[in-house]
Amino acid sequence: MAMSKISKLLVLILIAAHEFIYAQQKAIFIILDGISADALEKVETPAIDAIAKAGGYTRAYTGGIRDAYNQSPTISAPGYNHVLTGVWSNKHNVWDNSIKEPNYHYWNIFRIAKHAKPDMKLAIFSTWQDNRTKLIGEGLEAAGNFKFDYAFDGFELDENQFPHDADKQYIFDIDENVSKEAARYIREHAPDLSWVYLEYTDDIGHRYGDSPEYEKAIQLADAQVGRIRDAVQIRQTQFGEDWMVVVTTDHGRDPQTGKGHGGQSDRERTVWIATNAKNLNGRFGQGTAAVDIMPSLLRHLKINPAEEIVRELDGVPFNGAIAVANASATLSDDGNKIELNWSVLEGNSKPEVFLSTTNNFKTGGKDNWQRMKNQSATPGRCTIDVSKYPSSFYKIVVKSRNNSINTQVLKNN
Numbered sequence: 164m165a166m167s168k169i170s171k172l173l174v175l176i177l178i179a180a181h182e183f184i185y186a187q188q189k190a191i192f193i194i195l196d197g198i199s200a201d202a203l204e205k206v207e208t209p210a211i212d213a214i215a216k217a218g219g220y221t222r223a224y225t226g227g228i229r230d231a232y233n234q235s236p237t238i239s240a241p242g243y244n245h246v247l248t249g250v251w252s253n254k255h256n257v258w259d260n261s262i263k264e265p266n267y268h269y270w271n272i273f274r275i276a277k278h279a280k281p282d283m284k285l286a287i288f289s290t291w292q293d294n295r296t297k298l299i300g301e302g303l304e305a306a307g308n309f310k311f312d313y314a315f316d317g318f319e320l321d322e323n324q325f326p327h328d329a330d331k332q333y334i335f336d337i338d339e340n341v342s343k344e345a346a347r348y349i350r351e352h353a354p355d356l357s358w359v360y361l362e363y364t365d366d367i368g369h370r371y372g373d374s375p376e377y378e379k380a381i382q383l384a385d386a387q388v389g390r391i392r393d394a395v396q397i398r399q400t401q402f403g404e405d406w407m408v409v410v411t412t413d414h415g416r417d418p419q420t421g422k423g424h425g426g427q428s429d430r431e432r433t434v435w436i437a438t439n440a441k442n443l444n445g446r447f448g449q450g451t452a453a454v455d456i457m458p459s460l461l462r463h464l465k466i467n468p469a470e471e472i473v474r475e476l477d478g479v480p481f482n483g484a485i486a487v488a489n490a491s492a493t494l495s496d497d498g499n500k501i502e503l504n505w506s507v508l509e510g511n512s513k514p515e516v517f518l519s520t521t522n523n524f525k526t527g528g529k530d531n532w533q534r535m536k537n538q539s540a541t542p543g544r545c546t547i548d549v550s551k552y553p554s555s556f557y558k559i560v561v562k563s564r565n566n567s568i569n570t571q572v573l574k575n576n
């Protein structure tokens with residue numbers, strides 16, 4: 164009897180230890196369309212607040228770096244794709260909602276996840292089908308013949324079930340449908356990585372601008388987030404899974420009326436991120452960008468993309484250890500020197516600097532990266548002698564032990 168009790172206890176301890184050590188990492192990101200940070204902060208949003216309370220909330224920027232080579236429009240589809248790919252429009256090549264020629268050489272998070280761990284279960288719940296068929300490029304050879312394990316979308320094309328009305332009530336109904344199914348599916352199946360996209364807030368923003376109607380729409384979206392959060396909480400408590408939740412938006416709104424977006428005003432460029440992640444680092448709340456979400460989710464899922472992908476990522480993880488961020492470079496007039504600057508976020512490691520005069524990655528090829536001497540004694544800056552590599556274009560990577568950042572520089576004429 165005693166032995167059996169002890170062995171039963173042992174088994175229980177082993178199970179608990181196993182769950183503790185091997186708690187399954189899961190992640191979900193939710194994009195609520197077109198909610199300016201000021202509006203979100205003004206309106207009562209208990210579900211988003213609860214997520215942020217477990218981790219954090221910050222404003223962030225979208226649209227690339229203003230006036231730089233990677234400046235990107237504050238438009239929906241480019242905004243989603245910044246989140247999906249961790250790079251700006253100059254790389255993923257989505258400039259508007261027509262998504263004419265996305266550059267699939269810059270892999271999205273789902274493709275990277277499936278490639279790294281083919282057993283991962285991936286899901287999308289979306290009020291806009293183009294997110295799956297065009298941005299992700301599901302089933303397209305050029306996009307890696309990627310396939311979701313579960314997709315719930317396309318209802319905006321079903322005018323029988325969701326007759327279109329001028330007030331866009333049907334979009335709200337689809338958001339309801341999508342968020343309810345996301346909650347059900349997560350509760351029952353817990354996909355490893357999911358994207359939920361809800362649209363109604365942007366439609367109301369376009370129609371009414373800054374208004375009580377818009378604020379009401381934000382509250383309705385928050386309730387939809389709450390539904391999904393409840394499902395995640397059930398998984399966490401009943402199954403001991405380790406979930407990272409990110410809620411964000413794709414762009415802000417124009418400063419005059421709030422009806423439009425697409426430009427480069429602060430208000431249009433300002434987005435926000437709420438997450439339950441507990442291991443936030445110095446990047447969160449300091450220069451945080453929409454492109455940071457993708458590498459942060461990958462980090463939570465313990466996925467390390469291939470080095471050539473990492474070298475291209477414009478985002479920096481806002482969880483876990485990082486050392487460097489915000490690379491920028493200028494080329495001297497004679498073309499012999501590059502002045503390179505970056506932010507030193509943590510630690511005093513001396514990062515490695517790599518240089519390429521080609522951009523073959525953009526067309527699916529390989530670049531010839533040269534390791535350059537970083538002799539600078541000043542943390543966060545160095546001068547690179549490029550006289551041996553004459554070129555009108557340079558890609559530069561600053562690689563620390565914990566993360567890599569990159570920038571580009573073009574010769575003036």
Ligand SMILES: [Zn+2]
Nearest residue numbers: 196197239413
């Ligand atoms: Zn949008």
